Amino acid sequence: MSDGSLSGDLTFVVNRFQREIEAALPAALAEQGIGKIELVSITEGSAVLHMKPVFATSVEQDGLEIDAESLFDGAVRKVLDVHDALEEGAVAAELPGNEKKLLDAVRLMTEELAEHDVNLEVSALEGRGNRRLSRLSRVGISHAVHLFERTVQKEKQQIGGYVHTVSLDGRLTLAASTRKRAHKSVIEQVPSALIRAGSFPLGEYMRVAVDAEIKTDALGNRPETKYKFSEILAHSPEASL
Template sequence: MSLRSRFPDVAAKHSPDPDLAVPDEEPASAYLRAAFLDSVQKFEPDARLEAFANVRLFGRLFADGVFEERAANIFLRLQSEINSAADEDDVDAVRIGFAHIDRGSVVLNLRPVAPEMPDDDQISVTAPSKLEAALMRVLDLHDAVEAGDETRALSAARGDLGVRLRQLVESLDEAGAGMEVDLSRSNGARRHSRIGEAGRANARRLFERHRNVDVITLSGVLRTTSTAGKIELTVDKRAVEIVEVPADIAKQLPWDQQLRISVRRTLSVARAGSKPKARHQYIKWLAHDEMFDDTTENDNDAAARGRH
């Protein structure tokens, strides 16, 4: 006899947990990976797993799971984004490839990558691979664009990453497609990111408002500095803010001499009756023995150019 038959009064009063009635979209493999890593870390606290990812292209062109020219172009654009998110010296380490292609639109199963292992003379601490770290920065940008969070998107679009995102979105637009990335991280966590029709539209609006981007050199005297990534130069009697300055560079900048700093300037499209807003992103502190080039200008020149 079953327990339900033996105790009918108790069974009648019991109601199931409503949370159990909701399907859990997390795959069982994610729980198994996390559980395995948790058990291993009891003996080796710094243990990590291999990271791997699946890239899914969806849309009418890819409904039959055919990997063709436009799919290959999107894949190359993703590689360019990853390259831009990594350091220049790590390009070989962040090169992606896929082991095979699954159906269900086009699903590219990327090769697993091992975590970074310390050298014999270093502290025994493992770290995510350079590819995993770069891919996380790319997905941060994709999530911000998909959510329509312009502030977060501009912050995540460091270096040339914003340009590479624009190229990816152009390729997705050409194919009328979207892209999902499902990343299983080395710490056992799972990260899912998507750029769909809404994300592509948000990206186009972002590019339209911030389409004037160029590299210039600002010349001035240090006004304020912070290890939080911001400094101010006095350029032609005006304070010009420079963002994303590495903390070690900010500490080295002298106060008593003229500085030349290469920046990436983004001019937002001005509203009627207002001046365009300029954002200056740090690239390099130029030594005095480096030749002046034609891009050196002051902030007044920047505003004047933006009005034309």
């Protein structure tokens, strides 16, 4: 793993790589410690970080003891498959596995690599003696950052629901139903004049127009939607609590 120098703390790579490996494993197995690695030494010159797996004394799945080494090697292969695909400029649909948890972990790795201006090279020696080489250069990292970057889409929407809360700072919360755990939509930038005028009686069903800002990355992951108030469309007192 190299950036050409030892400037800065590169040990973040160990933590991020471990998170990637754990994300490539079934959650129950990762919790048993299969994905854990430790830093053995750092070789100067090219900032080579020597790491090795730390296996739990016993790992079980469905009550049976399993081969932790093979599972670890398989998880590393999955991680490096994604790294290689990014280095080759793969589009979202071409990324192997396309598992959200793993891709989130890879995203965090590439973001930190970009932040520290660090290239990543991995030489992984499997338990059976096979060696796997993988590389994320600045080109691959830049492609990954662009792929994982969230873009904003704006559209007009209508939201209906029961007034759950309304605050003087311009936030209105509408609940989709009267159930306790009903989905709630938070709408911002409600004019204070409407709030002071009592236009949002608690418990009343109403429909409002909003400007929706939807953020998502090229993989369709990490969606985030914000609603900005536009106008009141209808009140339905008969549907109130």
